[in-house]
Amino acid sequence: MDIKVNSKSYKIKKAVTTLLEALTYIQENIEPTLAFDYGCKSGVCGACSIRVNGKEQLACSYTPADGDTIEPIRYAKQRRDLLVDKSIAKSLIAKTKATIHSYKEEVLGVADEKKSEVQSNCILCSSCYSACPVVEVKPNFLGPYALTKTYKYTIDKREGEPKEHIDAIQSSGIWDCTLCNECTLACPQGIDPKSDIVNLRNLSASYGYMDPNFSNMGFSGGFGFDPNGGF
């Protein structure tokens, strides 16, 4: 089987079941300096996120095929080969202030826990961020995982100040999303950031916020951020 890593072809002369095994084969037998990241090897830690044929995958879960083209995830500084700096996750979560702001004692029932159960499964792999077309044209966009995390805390009954979360995502946040769904398709954990962003827009409206791109709607039939409208 031949695969390309950053445009360079490698022949894998061994049966492999995961892309991570193929990369390890290259490192052990062909290119000892090939740099890539991994951790748990079982789809839990998110360290090995990567792009295969232009789509985000976890290297430890993806079964490679002959002719696959492998690249690092996008919008993270490339350190070497497939290794990227994912520290932007920390700064985006800090910007959205996606943690409990003011804790209040509340008993959570099963239904309450279910509400944000799926968002709690985020492994910060950055696949959704890499897949998002808005980040390409607007690098300061808060992006899908940070907004999904914000939604999780906004609907948490133990959060005494939910409006603070809503306030933090008005600028370069929810209204800039095109609702293209690429983030949802890219997520290996079944999280649906697009729907969470729609829910955050509805919550924002209940706090008196309006879509600042409202004037772009109606004429184009679009919804929200107009990528042709300039910034």
Ligand code: SF4
């Ligand atoms: S739905 Fe929004 S956040 Fe998700 S990829 Fe599209 S533009 Fe980005």
Ligand code: SF4
């Ligand atoms: S929302 Fe999904 S794709 Fe995005 S960082 Fe979390 S686990 Fe990865």
